[in-house]
Amino acid sequence: MPDQVTVRAHAKINLSLEVLGRRSDGYHELVSVMQLIDLADVLVLRRSTQLLIRSSDPSLEGPDNLAWKAAELLRADAGDSSGCSIRLSKRIPRAAGLGGGSSDAASTLSGLNRLWGTGASCRSLQRLALGLGSDVPFFLYGGTALIEGRGERVTRIVEPAPAWYALVNPRIDVSTAEVFAELREDEWTSGAETRAVARRIGTSERVAVGVNALQSPLFRLAPDARRCFERVRALAPGEVFISGSGPTIVCRCSSATEARKTEAGLAGSGYWTAVAKSCAVAGWRAPCG
Numbered sequence: 534m535p536d537q538v539t540v541r542a543h544a545k546i547n548l549s550l551e552v553l554g555r556r557s558d559g560y561h562e563l564v565s566v567m568q569l570i571d572l573a574d575v576l577v578l579r580r581s582t583q584l585l586i587r588s589s590d591p592s593l594e595g596p597d598n599l600a601w602k603a604a605e606l607l608r609a610d611a612g613d614s615s616g617c618s619i620r621l622s623k624r625i626p627r628a629a630g631l632g633g634g635s636s637d638a639a640s641t642l643s644g645l646n647r648l649w650g651t652g653a654s655c656r657s658l659q660r661l662a663l664g665l666g667s668d669v670p671f672f673l674y675g676g677t678a679l680i681e682g683r684g685e686r687v688t689r690i691v692e693p694a695p696a697w698y699a700l701v702n703p704r705i706d707v708s709t710a711e712v713f714a715e716l717r718e719d720e721w722t723s724g725a726e727t728r729a730v731a732r733r734i735g736t737s738e739r740v741a742v743g744v745n746a747l748q749s750p751l752f753r754l755a756p757d758a759r760r761c762f763e764r765v766r767a768l769a770p771g772e773v774f775i776s777g778s779g780p781t782i783v784c785r786c787s788s789a790t791e792a793r794k795t796e797a798g799l800a801g802s803g804y805w806t807a808v809a810k811s812c813a814v815a816g817w818r819a820p821c822g
């Protein structure tokens with residue numbers, strides 16, 4: 534067994550997201566197409582006698598971190614007392630709709646499964662992942678996937694051609710729970726548009742993306758997010774939409790050059806920006822990939 538495992542934890546964007554309704558457990562029933570992108574955190578997991586987490590962002594150190602919780606959960610599930618030190622280099626902005634914390638948690642599960650030789654199956658990792666958060670199961674697969682239920686039903690889709698995105702985060706603090714709570718019943722839809730994206734995205738047809746039921750609730754809660762969105766939309770030639778519960782704005786671009794040009798148009802704005810490319814599983818073999 535290795536003494537150290539390094540895992541990349543990639544971000545995601547939601548190419549389409551519809552909410553079908555509210556469930557009896559308080560969560561919402563979703564249909565979404567998620568796409569892994571090459572923006573990634575890096576986690577170095579090392580054997581240790583206890584659990585420890587150090588991060589390039591010190592506010593993320595401690596037992597509230599989802600990666601820490603993932604380690605505790607896997608250890609408890611295996612009836613084990615192994616420890617590990619986690620060194621987390623953070624590149625994905627937090628609370629951004631890009632799934633950074635969820636991806637860190639999924640990568641910790643799969644990385645520790647190797648480091649500790651736990652031997653947990655994809656199915657048990659999925660169960661643990663859902664206990665950590667609705668977005669976590671997707672990151673055990675990566676690539677492009679149709680997401681259903683609360684987030685636990687993940688169906689891989691044939692990889693579409695590589696795509697480029699410019700990402701803009703207006704650095705506004707709104708929690709996922711607040712955005713879901715702001716969603717109105719008249720904003721629930723059938724999921725048909727998202728399913729059509731899932732069916733056609735791997736084909737040679739150009740498919741329009743960017744439906745997001747959570748976009749209007751986010752804008753009602755955070756008018757500054759709408760202002761940033763309008764500014765970005767005036768700059769970007771392709772579709773512009775919010776990822777997940779936001780506030781990150783995604784611009785779909787036809788090339789790396791177009792993505793860099795869109796990003797350059799926001800220089801000096803004070804927003805966090807990045808250029809990202811769609812990717813499959815890069816860097817490590819996803820346990821359910």
Ligand code: C5P
Nearest residue numbers: 559560561563666667668683709710713
């Ligand atoms: O699952 P997770 O802890 O990431 O979800 C955060 C919050 O987002 C939940 O407490 C819930 O309010 C909301 N949510 C939801 N329906 C989902 C996923 C999240 O209502 N499918």
